[in-house]
Amino acid sequence: MKTRYIIYILLALVVGALVYNKFFSAKAKKADAANTKGKGAKGKGRNGPVSVRLMIVKDTTLDNNIDITGTIDANERVSLISETAGNITGIYFTEGSHVKKGQLLVKVYDKDQVAALKQNDYQIALAKQNEYRNKVLLQKEAISQQEYDTSLTGLNTLKAQSDVLKAQISKTEVRAPFSGTIGLRNVSPGGYLSPNTSIATLVNIDPAKVTFSVPEKYLQLVSKGTKVSFTVTSSEQKFKAAVYAIEPSIDVNSRTITVRAKADNPKGLLTAGSFAKINLELDQIPKTIMVPTECVVPDLKSSVVYVYHNGKAVAKPVKTDLRTASKIQIISGLKPGDSVVVSGIMQMRPKVPLKIIKVIK
Structure with a gap:
């Protein structure tokens, strides 16, 4: 115990x-x-007071531009086909090579038409002699005008037949309609070629076309000659282009208008179908106020920025417009010389004491 x-x-x-x-x-x-x-x-x-950095507001020049996306198109593009059917007797191009306008690319069998043309040429020669003799006899009044007209009509008919045969023979030749780069061929020598068969694709990419859409609100700021800069994922180079055509109507679904520009492409760095990141230069605003985006606090009715006044924070309603990567345009509510708070925004309240640690001019 x-x-x-x-x-x-x-x-x-x-x-x-x-x-x-x-x-x-x-x-x-x-x-x-x-x-x-x-x-x-x-x-x-x-x-205690909140430590902040201030920016002295001043008028600046603003280059008004927008970032959009677009597509690289060929200047000219065509799928090569034959106007006539027949066996292929010759292919005269190398895949992926550059061809010139008018260059013979593919030949289709044409011996039947060539033989018919040769026969028609003999008949034309005989008809010419007959027409000449009848012309002499007509001058001597040895034959009637009707007999001479018949011989002349026969000659002209044979000449017309010759033109038809030559046109048929030309259709057995597929020639380049413009200079450019020819793609992969879909036919082989000896194969049967029909008008429905695509031989290859011919593309001219110098200059290249850049097609993109611009929001309706910027329509009045875009015109022929407007400068465009853009990049593509396949190259680190920055390319330049100029607007040359604008669609005359607005897309009712997207409320945008289609615009097309041309860019020089002598080295072939641009490829048709590529995705382009475009910076479109609209205009230049000579005097406006720009502040860092983080300065502007969204409010129920408007936006607010805080300015330094007599050692305290004062909220000022502002109206904004254009934005850049890091700044926003103030179109009303601020004036040059105002001291805008650019740090400690989360702690800002009206009449909060402020301690200035840096002034940005």
């Missing part, structure tokens, strides 16, 4: 020692004093 009491007493002493060390020892008092001091400092920081 006594042993149990002794154990209880020892446990009580241990607990008492722990409580003393926790709350009443010199070390505990020192820690408590430090915590009290820290809390006091923290409370003072909440009520």
Whole structure:
């Protein structure tokens, strides 16, 4: 029984020692004093001035441009086909090579037409002699005018037949309608070629066409000659182009208008069908106010910026318009010389005390 009491007493002493060390020892008092001091400092920081950076507002020049996307198109593009059917007797181009306008590319069997043309030429020669003799006889009044007209008509008919045969022979030749690069061929020598068969694709990509759409609101700012700069994923080079044609009507679904520009492509760095990132230069605004985007705080009715006045933050409603990558245009609400708060925006409230750490001019 006594042993149990002794154990209880020892446990009580241990607990008492722990409580003393926790709350009443010199070390505990020192820690408590430090915590009290820290809390006091923290409370003072909440009520003290907010350190901010200011920007002095001034008029700047703004290049009004927009970033859009578009597609690289060929200047000319055609799928080569034959006007007549027949066996292919010759292919005179190399896939992927450059061909000149009028160059013979494919030849179709034409011996039947050539033979018919040769026969017709003999008949023309005979008809010419007959027409000449009848002309002499007519002058001597040895034959009637009707007999001479018959011989002349026969000659002209044979000449017309000759023209028909020559046209048929020309249709057995497929020639390049313009200079450009020819693609992969879909036919082989000796194969049967029909008007429905695509021989290859011929593309002219110098200059290249850049097709893109512009929002309706910018329609009055785009015209022939408007400058365009763009990049493509296949090259690190920045390309230049100029608008040369504008679609006369607006797309009712997207409310955009299609615009086309031309870009020089002497090295063939641009490929038809490529995706283009376009920067379109619209106009230049000589005097306007631009502030960092993060300065503008959206509000229920408008946007607000905070300015420094007599050591405190003052909220000013503003109207905004154009945006760049890092700035936004202020069209009303600020004037040159205002000191706009550009940091600590999350802590801004009307009449909050401010401490200036840097002024940006």
